[in-house]
Amino acid sequence: MGNKLGDKFMDTYIEIIKDIVNHYSEEEWFEFKENWFEAHGIGEYISALSNAAALCRKDFAYLIWGINDEIHEVVGTQFDFRRDVKNEPLEHYLARQIVPDIAFSFHEVNFEGKRLVLLKIPKAKNTPTSFDGVRYMRIGSSKVNVNKYPDREANLFEILSDREKTIEHIESEYQELTFERLFTYYAGRGISLKSATFKKNLGLLTNDGKYNLMAQLLSDNSHIPIRVSIFRGETKASPLFSVKEFGNTCVLLSLDKVLEYADVINIIQADERERIVSRKDISLFDMSAFREAIINAFVHNKWTDGNAPMITVYSNRVEILSRGTLDSKQTIDGFYMGESIPVNQKLSDIFLQLHISERSGRGVPKITDIYGKDVFDFRENSIAVNIPFNWINNMGNNVGEKIGNKKSLNLRREKILEEIRNNPNITQVQLAQVIGVGVTTIENNIRFLKENGYIERVGSNKTGYWNVK
Structure with missing residues (x-):
């Protein structure tokens, strides 16, 4: 499992470390150590951090040697993950007692001229991750036995059983989404999105490749009025x-x-x-x-x-x-x-x-x-x-x-506004049917509402929608 300095993902690990070091305080899905070594304790951390990643909705958690945990200063480490524990390689000792099996991995990183060791830990899936028969989790910076906190344990099981619905897991009812405004917004902040990878990088897809609710929120037409x-x-x-x-x-x-x-x-x-x-x-x-x-x-x-x-x-x-x-x-x-x-x-x-x-x-x-x-x-x-x-x-x-201060509205115009708020895609013909007047009357009132700043048409008459100001 251990990787040498030439690991093709080295740049990725360096970016991960930079990002984590810049956090204002230590969070539940990562931990810093300097030269600490205690084999059983490392196993407990793998369990705790794996479960914490699931709770924090992270794909991975990290245990990093070579960083001071109080001031986040990069100091380097002498930690050796290739050593034996009771005549057994450390990684094998840990993997043998981790249930279910997760593909944790050690990585040696040269960071700003100093040697660091990064332990990459996948989030728990389906069931909590245990070590030596015990499930651990993180509360703040503390590592605790899950059994002592039944409410948090129930929350963990809820997340792992996918009963918890998040904007990442819920499939959007709108699958014909466009993202021109998202690209423009990012460009305005000096960040260039790549058409081939932005959906995956921003987490806009469900596990089966459909647009999720977050994709809908970031699309050109979110269908959610604010x-x-x-x-x-x-x-x-x-x-x-x-x-x-x-x-x-x-x-x-x-x-x-x-x-x-x-x-x-x-x-x-x-x-x-x-x-x-x-x-x-x-x-x-x-x-x-x-x-x-x-x-x-x-x-x-x-x-x-x-x-x-x-x-x-x-x-x-x-x-x-x-x-x-x-x-x-x-x-x-x-x-x-x-x-x-x-x-x-x-x-x-x-x-x-x-x-x-x-x-x-x-x-x-x-x-x-x-x-x-x-x-x-x-x-x-x-x-x-x-x-x-x-x-x-x-x-x-x-x-x-x-x-x-704007011109006051009569009851008919208030009713038109109410219908547009409830359905921004409503047509003038539909408005006429709902309110019980002719299309010409609707057109005249729509013109008044537009001219006096109550509404605006976004997009074309055929595919656009009404925006209530």
Whole structure:
């Protein structure tokens, strides 16, 4: 199993090590050692890291010798994986006691002029990986016996039995997908996608080669609307002022559009209280906190239900709601400390690759540092962040008019908008049938909605769709 320096995959291992070393903190699917050697302990790590990879939705886990585990400094190692254990080669000793058999492998790597040893460990499949009859797992940086943590063990079995549905495993109901906007987005970030490999590299295919739900999310038409609703008052019982729609396209572009719209919502107010020389401009809310909340909502949203994050603007706050709850391995304390465990690992990896988010885990701590922990609301099937508005003058229930005054709509036009939101691909003939009027009436109302900025047509009349602004 051991490979020498000339291994044809050496460049790949070097890139893996670079990526892991750059992590802000040690995660459950990799471990650093310097010169440590204890044969039975290595076997326990193989079991624990293999199971951790499955829990963290990684294809492989890694145990790397030659890196300081506290400061991630590359120091080199004298560790010898070719030694014998009780007159038996170490690799054979380990493989004999690993059940089920997994193709773990040692690799010697020259990294920045220093010798490292990388142990590549495949994720557990079908059943948990055990060593010497015991199943191990990782909790934080600790290696523990799975039997002592029945809830986590149940979660592991759920993942391995494929009862857990993720955006990577669910087949998209739309298989005629295109990705021009994804390629353009990557190019704008200085990254060139290759047509022959991007589907595999980004994890857009199921095991049987079909487009998965993540492919749908990143496609030119995701078929999932993302809406920003604005109410005149402090609850949804208040009159609805407007609904802006940014979905039905590549989710990366939708995120950018929501962030751009936040600049419109985030009114700059002139504070002339206690003015001496110059006035002070005060924004309605902290944009950096809003950005972190939106990015977290997109990364951690339970897209498998077919629902997008929901953004709602009230007269006193903006609420960002993400579907789903904390990962089973996450704790409330860890959440507030920024110990992120992504619900959608592959999507999180893409956000990291594009520098939309970062590995430092600063998002939640940044929000709580500005607004406190009370802005988070953990509900049965969702997590909401309520960012309060800092009004200089009391706006009462006039927030709708302040944020975006448009011509009011009659009931027929409201009904047309509602039908378009529910089905962006609806035709004018279908609208006429649903609402019970002639096609000419629909055409006139559609023209009004387009001219006044309520909707726009994306693509051709035949194959395009409606975008509600």
